[in-house]
Amino acid sequence: MGLAERYRSVQERISRAALAAGRSEQDVELIVVTKTHPAQLVIELAAMGQLAFGENRDQEAAPKAQEVASAVPNAKWHFVGQLQTNKVKSVLRYASAIHSIDRPSLVKELAKQLENQDQQIDGFIELNLTDDENRGGVNSADLESLTEQVLSVPRIRLLGVMAVAGLGEDPRQEFEKALHLSQWVRKLAPSATALSMGMSEDFEVAISLGATHIRVGSAITGPREYSA
């Protein structure tokens, strides 16, 4: 299967999963995660009508976004990986959404750089669904205070939460946990209803549980050159 076939096949699976869940496919935004793949692949997907792309490392994303910008000025970049504070300034040059807001120091740096650059951004609070503190995402115990902090920064438009299902875990149970935690966020921010969850292996389950943004890489791009 080539890129176009894989892309169309995933689109069909999204439609079917939305239909089965009694949802409109328009309510599920597909973000194609292009990490490890060249700008050319992004440009080819854009020619098929895909304009939302995801990356997880600034070192790779910054030059790629710049290369894509001349061919596809309306491409939209979602930053989905763990974000170091010293990369915030660079990421804000190309990203329109950050899915990995997970700690106070990051919110502080975002606030500072957004102010400096007189800019706004869409944000998702990333949930850590595991007991492993080293994983990205905020623990449930710190979720409420982090949400309050994000809401104190008007330049971040909080859309909702993001979650990655743990390796070897049942994605349905993982996404149910995310849904449950999302309710805490919505108590403080009623409009933050978005759910960024679902990847190549589990996006249909995620759609059945209400995902509004799915981040699909290898099912569309093909296997990655190296693990990222």
Ligand SMILES: *Cc1c(COP(=O)(O)O)cnc(C)c1O
């Ligand atoms: C790589 C990545 C994806 C896409 O993963 P696939 O399994 O290739 O679909 C989604 N979300 C995040 C945060 C990622 O790092």
